[in-house]
Amino acid sequence: MAFSDLSSIGKKKLGVHVLLIVLDIFALAFAARVNIFQEYYFMADLFPLGLAVVTLIILFFTLVLDLSFQNIPTARPAIEVGLLYVLTIFWLAFNAFSTARWRHVPMNCNSIPAEYDDMRGWCHDVQALKSFVWIEFVALFLTASWILHYAIKEHKLGRNYIWTGPLSRYVSRDVARNDFARQTFTDYFAPRGHSAFEKF
Known part of the structure; x- marks a missing residue:
């Protein structure tokens, strides 16, 4: 599918999706470096x-x-x-466990003596990993919440078809209303085409 085939909201979602992948790659890279140093031994890593x-x-x-x-x-x-929310829950749980285990790693890695240069490098990697795992969690949570908020907003506008197709191709359009589609107090009692709260 060509990029031009994506809807406006679809292009935004694509950008966010790519950002999530980039952040995850950073977390993966630092996690790999930390585990290589520790020889894949500690569960927190x-x-x-x-x-x-x-x-x-x-x-x-x-x-x-x-x-x-x-x-x-x-x-x-x-x-x-x-x-996305399931991934968010897993990231939250695992981050809480790992962060608690990393509490003994010094925040100031330069406090490690210079002769232990490899330990200092490992310390920097752990601190970077600690940052990126929480950044990934926040990014996943915000992305899921943004998509949910947008879908609910469109649903409330009567565009229920937003749930039946991919957001990448979603184009908002107003559905013709009829008497049977009226659901709110205003819709039932206000003149068609006017709001019940308009001042005449």
């Missing part, structure tokens, strides 16, 4: 590595599927939001 790999696979394949197929279910707002 292994959790971010494993979760970063899983997140990267999920984000990459959902992006590819969305761009390759016209109406893939994984690109629909409800499924996408659910998937």
